[in-house]
Amino acid sequence: MSQTDPSWKxxxxxxQLSAASQLQITGEDLSSLLDNINNYPGIRDWxxxxxxxxxxxxxxxxxALGGQKRRLGRFLFARRVNEYxxxxxxxxxxxxxxxxxxxxxxxxxxxxxxxGSGSVVDVIAQLRNTYPDGQKYxxxxxxxxxxxxPQPNWDTGNYHANGFAALTEINALxxxxxxxxxVSTGTQMNAKDPFNGAYxxxxxxxxxxxxNVDTEVPGIIAEFLFQKIFVAGAVGLTSIARxxxxxxxxxxxxxxxxxxxxxxxxxxxxxGIKRISIPEEEIKEYLTLSFAQQGIHQLRFNxxxxxxxxxxxxxxxxxxxVVRLADVLxxxxxxxxxxxxxxSILGSDDPKRSWKSLVExxxxxxxxxxxxxxxxxxxTWITSLSSFFQKRFxxxxxxxxxxxxxxxxxxxxxxxxxEIRRLIERDLLEQWKNGSRSLQEISKIIDALSAWLQExxxxxxxxxxxxxxxxxxxxxxxxxxxxxxxxxxxxxKAFGKRDNIFERQSVLLQSLYIExxxxxxxxFAKLLLFEIVSEIRDLKVTVDSLTADIQxxxxxIAKSLEERLIANSAADSKGHMIRFYExxxxxxxxxxxxxxxxxxxxHASKIRSILLAKLGDDLSFSRLHERVSVVDLVDSVTAASExxxxxxxxxxxAESNQRILGVSILSKLEERYGSDSAALRLKIxxxxxxxxxxxxxxxxxxxxxxPGIPTGSQVLVAKTVVMLPKAANKEGFIKELKDAFRxxxxxxxxxxxxxxxxxxxxxxxxxxxxxxxxxxxxPFLQQKCDQRLAAxxxxxxxxxxxxxxxxxxxxxxxxxxxxxxxxxGVQILLGLGLGLVVKSRGKETLMFNSKDADGFDNPPIExxxxxxxxxxxxxxxxxxxxxxxxxxxxxxxxxxxxxxLNIKAIVEExxxxxxxxxxxxxxxxxxxxxxLSLKTIREAAA
Numbered sequence: 018m019s020q021t022d023p024s025w026k027x028x029x030x031x032x033q034l035s036a037a038s039q040l041q042i043t044g045e046d047l048s049s050l051l052d053n054i055n056n057y058p059g060i061r062d063w064x065x066x067x068x069x070x071x072x073x074x075x076x077x078x079x080x081a082l083g084g085q086k087r088r089l090g091r092f093l094f095a096r097r098v099n100e101y102x103x104x105x106x107x108x109x110x111x112x113x114x115x116x117x118x119x120x121x122x123x124x125x126x127x128x129x130x131x132x133g134s135g136s137v138v139d140v141i142a143q144l145r146n147t148y149p150d151g152q153k154y155x156x157x158x159x160x161x162x163x164x165x166x167p168q169p170n171w172d173t174g175n176y177h178a179n180g181f182a183a184l185t186e187i188n189a190l191x192x193x194x195x196x197x198x199x200v201s202t203g204t205q206m207n208a209k210d211p212f213n214g215a216y217x218x219x220x221x222x223x224x225x226x227x228x229n230v231d232t233e234v235p236g237i238i239a240e241f242l243f244q245k246i247f248v249a250g251a252v253g254l255t256s257i258a259r260x261x262x263x264x265x266x267x268x269x270x271x272x273x274x275x276x277x278x279x280x281x282x283x284x285x286x287x288x289g290i291k292r293i294s295i296p297e298e299e300i301k302e303y304l305t306l307s308f309a310q311q312g313i314h315q316l317r318f319n320x321x322x323x324x325x326x327x328x329x330x331x332x333x334x335x336x337x338x339v340v341r342l343a344d345v346l347x348x349x350x351x352x353x354x355x356x357x358x359x360x361s362i363l364g365s366d367d368p369k370r371s372w373k374s375l376v377e378x379x380x381x382x383x384x385x386x387x388x389x390x391x392x393x394x395x396x397t398w399i400t401s402l403s404s405f406f407q408k409r410f411x412x413x414x415x416x417x418x419x420x421x422x423x424x425x426x427x428x429x430x431x432x433x434x435x436e437i438r439r440l441i442e443r444d445l446l447e448q449w450k451n452g453s454r455s456l457q458e459i460s461k462i463i464d465a466l467s468a469w470l471q472e473x474x475x476x477x478x479x480x481x482x483x484x485x486x487x488x489x490x491x492x493x494x495x496x497x498x499x500x501x502x503x504x505x506x507x508x509x510k511a512f513g514k515r516d517n518i519f520e521r522q523s524v525l526l527q528s529l530y531i532e533x534x535x536x537x538x539x540x541f542a543k544l545l546l547f548e549i550v551s552e553i554r555d556l557k558v559t560v561d562s563l564t565a566d567i568q569x570x571x572x573x574i575a576k577s578l579e580e581r582l583i584a585n586s587a588a589d590s591k592g593h594m595i596r597f598y599e600x601x602x603x604x605x606x607x608x609x610x611x612x613x614x615x616x617x618x619x620h621a622s623k624i625r626s627i628l629l630a631k632l633g634d635d636l637s638f639s640r641l642h643e644r645v646s647v648v649d650l651v652d653s654v655t656a657a658s659e660x661x662x663x664x665x666x667x668x669x670x671a672e673s674n675q676r677i678l679g680v681s682i683l684s685k686l687e688e689r690y691g692s693d694s695a696a697l698r699l700k701i702x703x704x705x706x707x708x709x710x711x712x713x714x715x716x717x718x719x720x721x722x723x724p725g726i727p728t729g730s731q732v733l734v735a736k737t738v739v740m741l742p743k744a745a746n747k748e749g750f751i752k753e754l755k756d757a758f759r760x761x762x763x764x765x766x767x768x769x770x771x772x773x774x775x776x777x778x779x780x781x782x783x784x785x786x787x788x789x790x791x792x793x794x795x796p797f798l799q800q801k802c803d804q805r806l807a808a809x810x811x812x813x814x815x816x817x818x819x820x821x822x823x824x825x826x827x828x829x830x831x832x833x834x835x836x837x838x839x840x841x842g843v844q845i846l847l848g849l850g851l852g853l854v855v856k857s858r859g860k861e862t863l864m865f866n867s868k869d870a871d872g873f874d875n876p877p878i879e880x881x882x883x884x885x886x887x888x889x890x891x892x893x894x895x896x897x898x899x900x901x902x903x904x905x906x907x908x909x910x911x912x913x914x915x916x917x918l919n920i921k922a923i924v925e926e927x928x929x930x931x932x933x934x935x936x937x938x939x940x941x942x943x944x945x946x947x948x949l950s951l952k953t954i955r956e957a958a959a
Contacts, residue, residue, distance in 0.1 A: 030652075030656070037104065037107065037108070038104070038108065040097055040100060040101050040104060041097075042093050042094060042097055042132055042136070043093075044093075045092065045093055045096050047070065047074060047089070047092060048070075048071070048074055051064070051067045051070055051071075054067070058202065058203030059095055059098070059198065059199060059200040059201050059202055059203045060092060060095050060200065060203075061203065062198055062203060063088075063091075063198055063819070063820040063821075064088070064092065065088065065815045066811070066815065069811055069812050069815050070815070072812060073086065073089075073812065073815065073816065084131050084173070085129070085130055085131045085173050085174060085175040085176060085179060085816075086131045086135070086175065086816045086817075087131055087134050087135035087175070087179050087182060087183065087816065087817050087818065087819050088135060088815055088816060088817075088818065088819050088820075089131055089135065089816070090130070090131040090132040090133065090134060090135020090136050090819075091135040091136055091138075091139060091200070091819040091820075092135075093132055093135075093136070094132070094135070094136035094139055094140070094200065095139070095200035095201075098139070098143065098200050098201045099201055101140075101143065102143060102147060102201070105143075105144070105147070106147070109148075118153060119153050119154070119155075120148070120153075120154050120155075121154075121155040121156075121157060121246075122144050122148075122154070122155070122156045122157065123157050123159065123242060123246075124137065124140055124141060124144070124156065124157065124158040124159065124212075125158075125159045125161075125238060126140075126158065126159070126160055126161070127160075127161040127163075128160055128161060128162060128163060128179060128180040128183040128184065129161075129162075129163035129164075129167070129171075129172075129176045129177070129179050129180050130179065131175075131179070134179050134180070134182075134183045135819055137158065137160070137183065137187070138183075138186050138187060138190055138197060138819060139197060139200055139819075141156060141158060141187075141190070141211050141212050142190065142197050142199075142206050142208060142211055143199075143200075143201075144156050145206075145208035145210070145211045145212070146199065146206045146208050149208060149209070151209070151210045151213060152262075155213045155258075155261070155262075156211070156212040156213055157212065157213060157214060157215070157216070157261060158187070158212055158215040158216065159215075159216045159218060159238055159242075160183070160184075160187070160215055160216065160217055160218060161218045161219075161220075161230075161234065161238075162180055162217065162218065162219045162220075162792070162794055162798075163176050163177050163179070163180040163794075163798065164219075164220045164221075164227075164230050165177075165221075165794060165797060167230070168230070168231065174805070175805060175813075175816055175817050176801075177797070177798050177801035177802070178798070178801050178802040178804075178805040178806075178813070178817045179817055180798045181795070181798035181799050181801065181802040181829075182802060182817040182818050182819075182823075184789050184792075184795070184798070184829060185818075185823070185826045185829055186818070186819060186820075186826060187215065188281060188282050188788075188789050188826070188827070188829055189826040189827055190211050190212075191211060191212065191215070191270070191282035191284050192270040192279040192280055192281065192282040192827060193209075193270075193279055194278070194279065194280060194826065194827050195825075195826060197819075197820065198820070212284065213261050213262050213263075213284070214260070214261040214262065214263060214284050214285065214286050214785060215284060215285050215286065216285075216286045216287065216288055217285050217286070217287055217712055217789070217792060218234070218238065218287075218288075218711050218712065219711055219712045219713060219792075219793070219794060220233075220234050220711070221711070221713055222289060222591070222593075222709045222710060222711045222712075222713075223289070223709025223710055223712070223713060223714070224591045224706075224707055224709045225591065226591035226592050226593075228592070228593070228711070234711075237290060237593050237711065240290055240292070240593070240594075241288050241290045241781070244290065244740065244779050244781060245257055245781070248740055248769070248771055248774065248779070249738065249740070249769060249781075251772075252769050252770070252771070254738070254767070254769060256736060256738070256765075256767060257736075257738065257781075257783060260286065260734070260736060260783055260785045261286065261785070263283070263284055263785065263786060265734055265736075265785070265786070266730075266731040266734050266785075266786045267283075267727075267730050267731060267786070268283050268284055268786060269283070269727075270282045270283060270788075271283065271725050271726050271727070271788050271831065272725045273725055273827070273832075273893075273897065274723075274724035274725045274831075274832050274837075274893035274897070276897055280725065280827035280828070281725075281788040281789065281790060281827065281828075281829065281831070282788065282789075283732065283786050283787060283788050285785070285787055285788070285789060286783060286784060286785040287710035287711065287712035287714075287783070287784045287785075287787075288710055288711065288781065288782065288783050288784075289593075289708050289709050289710035289711060289780075289781070289782035289783075290593050290708075290779065290780070290781055290782075291593060291594075291595070291704060291707060291708035291779070291780040291782075292593065292594045292595065292777050292778070292779050292780075293594075293595045293597050293682065293686075293704060293777065293778045294594060294595070294596060294597060294682065294776060294777035294778070294779075295596075295597055295598045295680050295682050295685060295776040295777065296582075296594075296596050296598065296776075297678060297679075297680070297776040297777075299581050299582060299596075300582065300598075300603055300607075300677055300678060301659075301662075301663075301678055302577075302581055303578065303581040303582045303603075303604075303607060304607050304610070304662045304666065304677070304678075305655060305658045305659045305662045306574055306577050306578040306581065306655070306658070307578065307607050307608070307610070307611045307662070308610075308611065308617075308620055308658035308659075308661050308662045308665070309574050309651075309654045309655050309658035310571070310574050310575065310578060310611075311326050311327045311611050311617045311620065311621070312327075312617075312620055312621050312624045312654050312657065312658060312661075313567060313570055313571050313574055313624075313654055314326075314327035314328060314329050314571070315327045315452070315455065315617070315621035315624075316449075316455065316456055316567055316621070316624065316625070317329075317455055317456050317457055317564065317567045317568070317571065318330060318331055318332060318455045318457050318458075319332060319452065319453075319454065319455030319457075319458065320332040320455070321614060321617075323612075324612060325612060326611050326612040326614075326617055327617060327621070329571065331457050331458075331461075332455070332457075332458065334458065334461075336458070336461040336462045336464065336465035337465045337468070337469070339462055339465065340462060340465045340466045340469045341469065348440070348444060349437060349440050349441045349444065350362050350436070350437050350440060351437065351473075351549075354374060356473075356542040356545060356546070357375060357535070357538035357539070357541075357542055358372070358423070358426060358538060358541065359372060359373065359374040359375055359378075360372060362433040362436055362437060363429070363432065363433060363436055366426075372415070375531055375534050375535055375538060376531055378414070378415075378531075378534070379406075379527045379530050379531050379534070380527060382409060383523055383526075383527050386402055386405040386406060386409075386523070387402065387519070387520075387523050389401070389405060390402040390405065390519075391519075395515065398515075398519050399498075399499060399502045399518070399519060399522050402519070402522060402523060402526060403495075403522075403526060406526045406527075406529075406530050409530075410530055410533060410534070414534070419533065419534050419537050420537055422537075423537045423538065423540065423541040426541060427541055427544055427545075430541070430544050430545045430548045431548050433545060433548070434545060434548035434549045434551065434552045435552060437549055437552070438549070438552035438553065438555075438556055439637070441466070441553070441556070442556060442637045442638055442639070443636055443637065445459045445462065445463075445638075446629075446636055446637065446638060446641075447636075449625065450625050450626075450629055452618065452621060452622055452625070456560065456563060456564050456567060457564065459560055460557070460560050460561060460564055463553060463556060463557045463560060464557070466553055467550065467553050467554065467557065470546055470549060470550050470553065471550070473546055474543060474546050474547070474550075477539050477542055477543050477546070478543070480535075480539060481536060481539050481540070484532050484535055484536055484539070485536075487532055488529070488532050488533065488536075491525060491528055491529040491532065492529065494525050495522065495525045495526065495529060498518060498521055498522045498525060499522070501518050502515075502518050502519075502522070505518065556638065556639075559638045559639050559642050560638050562642050563638060563641060563642050566642070566645070566646070566647045566650055567650065569647045570647055570650045570651045570654065573647075573651055574651065574654070574655075582600045582603060582604060583600075591707055593711075595704070597682060597685060597686070598680075598685070603677050606669070606675060606677050607677065609669075610662070610665045610666070610669060613665070616661065616665045616668075619661070620657070620658070620661040623657050623660075623661060624653065624654055624657045624658075627653050627656075627657050628641065628645055628650070628653055629641070631644045631645060631649075631653075632644060663678075666678055679775070679776075680775075680776060681742065681744065681747075681775045681776070682742060682775065682776050682777050682778055683741075683742055683744050683747045683750060683751065683754075683775075684747075686750075686754075687747070687750045691750060694753065694757075697753065697754070697757055698757045698760060698761070700757075701754070701757035701758055701760075701761050702757075702760075702761040704761075704780065705737075705758065705761040705762045705780070706761075708737070708780040708782050709782065710782055710783075710784055712784075712792065712793070713792075713793030713794065714733065714787075714791050714792070714793055715790075715791055715792065715793045715795070715796070718790045718791045718795075718830075719732070719733065719787075719791050721790075721831060723831040723832065723833070724831070724832065724893055725831050725832070726831050731786055732786050732787045732788075732791070733784050733785075733786065733787045733791070734765075734784065734785055734786050735764055735765065735782065735783070735784045736764070736765040736766075736767070736782070736783050736784075737762060737764070737765065737766050737767070737780060737781070737782050737783075738767050738768075738769060738780070738781040738783075739755075739758055739766070739767070739768050739769070739778065739779070739780050739781075740768075740769045740771050740774070740778065740779040740780075740781070741754065741755075741768060741769070741770060741771065741778055742770075742771055742774055742775045742776075742777075742778070743770040743771060743772050744775070754778075755768055788829075789829050790829050790830045790831060795829060795830075799829070799830075802817070802823075805817065806823065810822075810948065810952075811952075821956060822952060822956065824843075824949055824952065824953060825956070832893065837891070837892075837893060837896060838888050838889060838942075839942070839945070839946060840896050840900075841887065841888045841889075841891040841895075841896050841899075842884065842888045842942065842943060842946030843946045843949045843950050843953075844896055844899040844900050844903055845863065845880060845884050845887050845888065845891075845899065846884060846920050846923060846924070846943075846946055846947050846950040847903045847920070847950040847953060847954070848865060848899050848902070848903055849863075849884075849919055849920060849923050850916035850917065850919040850920040850950060850954065851903060851906040851907070851910070851916055852906075852919075853865060853866055853867065853899070853902050853903065853906055854866075854880065854899070857877075857879075861882055861883075862879055862880075862881070862882055863879075863880040863881055863882070863883070863884070863887050864877040864878065864879055864880065865877060865878040865880055865895075865898070865899055865902075867898065867899075867902040868902075878895060878898070880895070883927060883930055884923060884924075884927050884943065885927060885930055885931075885939055885943060888946075907953070907954070907957040908957070910954070910957055910958065913954050913955065913957070913958040916954050917951055917954055920947055920950050920951060920954075921947070924943055924944065924947045927940075927943055928940060931943075
């Protein structure tokens with residue numbers, strides 16, 4: 018799971034461990050390491066055959082990851098072991114700084130995979146090697162078994178076989194039969210009591226309830242750890258720790274059939290947890306998420322409806338009318354005065370606010386132009402007036418001339434468009450901030466604005482065409498008036514006609530240059546509008562992206578809401594938690610709070626303020642989208658919602674004395690059963706019967722009698738701990754509850770009074786002192802392991818065992834008759850290869866020769882007429898004796914090739930005994946034994 022995965026968060030708060038508490042196990046290039054294996058003593062002696070690894074690695078693309086290959090997982094851990102030890106030591110020092118030197122390590126691992134399952138033995142061994150005092154430094158593994166029917170794509174081949182191999186190694190580690198190599202140095206570790214007790218966990222409990230491995234089992238383990246460490250630990254309960262240390266019985270391992278050598282550890286435990294609870298956290302989360310849903314709906318739609326609150330749908334309004342309001346266009350600098358630059362868009366362009374409208378620009382200079390013209394010779398008045406207008410148009414209009422002014426301003430059209438966008442964005446964001454507009458409404462306003470801008474571009478083109486026709490008319494009138502001036506006689510001048518023509522010309526020239534300026538202004542406005550359109554489109558993309566984020570957040574919140582306060586199902590009674598409450602009533606109370614307009618309006622305002630506070634001085638949708646991801650959005654909304662929800666709940670208590678949080682489970686149980694003792698006893702009896710461990714036990718193995726299994730030894734010792742809320746005003750009912758528990762079960766029962774857990778009663782069931790052979794799923798896992806090994810034994814043992822092979826470890830099951838025959842065959846053939854088993858002279862009989870402790874010959878033991886015959890005749894004692902002698906001989910082996918040839922020759926010779934039928938079961942069994950013998954020789958030689 019990614020470090021940024023939202024699943025790490027609960028109501029916006031991350032529960033992920035800090036980087037100092039994490040060890041990132043990543044891919045490694047094993048091929049290069051194998052080429053220089055002698056440079057890595059911590060890996061060299063167990064990594065195995067380079068040839069087989071090349072075959073395995075040939076199927077892997079890229080760097081090697083665990084991939085359900087346990088030895089590969091061990092390799093990956095070995096490459097990080099020094100970092101692991103450093104981090105562990107740092108954490109331990111931090112814990113001990115509070116003055117308590119004792120530390121408990123809780124090691125949680127799944128056994129089906131490659132990395133976790135492949136590294137768990139070394140994780141435990143390294144801890145004990147560093148901290149050898151098992152009383153001061155307790156190590157508690159919690160090992161999750163492979164589920165029998167995994168989800169699709171979980172089982173890529175070794176899923177179940179890995180579980181069996183991991184259990185085999187962990188059992189051998191605990192029994193003292195396996196001393197793993199220190200992967201950091203290459204030396205052998207010999208830690209006593211590598212762990213105090215290991216919990217074996219299945220997804221199926223004793224009552225047949227099957228928990229979801231992906232979504233439910235981690236929570237069950239976490240709840241058990243919480244109750245055991247923090248609740249039971251707070252009151253000083255020691256009985257659980259005593260069971261974990263196997264102090265309540267005989268924790269001595271079961272032995273081999275004929276010796277006292279420990280083979281099957283009994284340092285294993287199972288646990289069950291049953292909670293009858295008013296789901297306070299779930300109710301609180303549902304309340305919080307209901308507020309979060311309301312808040313997120315307001316952000317997106319702002320559509321309040323009585324009896325529903327803020328709904329997840331658009332509100333009807335006319336965005337086209339909004340973008341056509343004169344004051345809105347002026348505020349956004351999209352009115353004609355701004356588009357034509359009658360007023361400056363950029364404050365720096367006209368800081369003294371001296372610009373005028375296009376009409377005023379020319380009307381204001383006309384009187385001065387007339388006065389200057391009339392100071393000239395009368396006959397030049399009109400021509401002088403025309404030259405003054407033309408010169409201003411060409412040179413002095415706003416100190417540049419009209420064309421040059423608009424050309425230069427056109428160079429800044431992109432900047433002006435950005436300023437207009439900034440103003441629009443800030444205005445819309447302010448409306449969103451104050452709650453008057455939703456993001457959906459803003460999106461529609463932007464759409465309407467885009468449409469208006471397109472209309473404006475088209476209108477400009479129409480206006481320019483109209484101005485062109487007006488210019489022709491004005492130019493004609495100016496020319497006609499000029500002709501009248503030229504033909505003016507003495508009488509006309511005398512009677513004032515000259516002044517009339519001059520005045521009329523000034524009016525015509527003013528109109529002409531206004532329209533000429535408009536032509537340039539509209540040309541500029543068109544280019545500016547195109548830039549604005551581009552900015553508004555970009556703004557639309559930003560707002561739509563924000564809307565999409567809010568939609569995604571809405572979906573996440575809705576999904577989280579749906580997952581909470583689910584009505585009790587039939588499976589709940591068998592599961593680990595019974596929700597004792599009325600979900601309909603709780604939902605109804607929460608809905609009342611969620612549709613309170615004053616609460617929700619203030620709540621939505623708080624959310625908006627929190628989000629906008631992330632923007633700093635740049636209040637824009639662009640910055641909001643940049644700074645607030647979907648994860649941030651969900652986190653911010655839920656954090657604000659928790660505060661608002663709890664405040665609303667406190668108000669509800671103050672006003673109506675109604676509460677849905679802080680409710681006592683004892684009060685609710687007393688309401689239901691206080692007047693009916695028989696019903697209460699029946700309910701408690703039902704709970705006790707259902708509080709089974711999350712581990713099924715094989716009754717055949719539980720009751721088995723075989724060599725190596727001590728008679729009369731306690732196994733599966735059980736204890737039940739009931740955690741009851743402490744309530745001073747409920748002593749009578751609590752006594753009644755305790756009596757009901759005592760009447761419902763026999764055996765070791767203990768009660769704990771808990772101070773700060775008023776909403777639930779917890780029942781912990783723990784069983785200890787059992788060997789792994791009793792685990793219900795173990796035969797299935799063994800079968801799956803055997804199937805994998807049969808396919809390609811050398812390769813599969815390299816994949817699923819972290820060191821050696823299956824034969825390197827004691828068996829998990831007590832030996833049966835068929836086990837004895839197989840073991841006898843392996844050891845007889847191995848003895849023949851090593852020269853310890855020979856054919857007697859003169860007799861066709863196999864004899865076993867050995868030496869005593871002082872090196873003198875023991876009397877030979879007659880085994881049988883042939884290998885096949887001897888396999889069925891030997892008892893456990895004889896096989897144990899041959900095995901011990903073979904092990905000594907293997908340590909002094911000088912010619913493994915000859916030993917292998919001896920074994921192969923014997924097998925070939927024995928074929929006649931089976932009628933020369935390679936398909937016969939006897940021959941196939943002999944071949945299997947021979948392969949195991951050869952493997953043992955090769956491992957010893959390596």
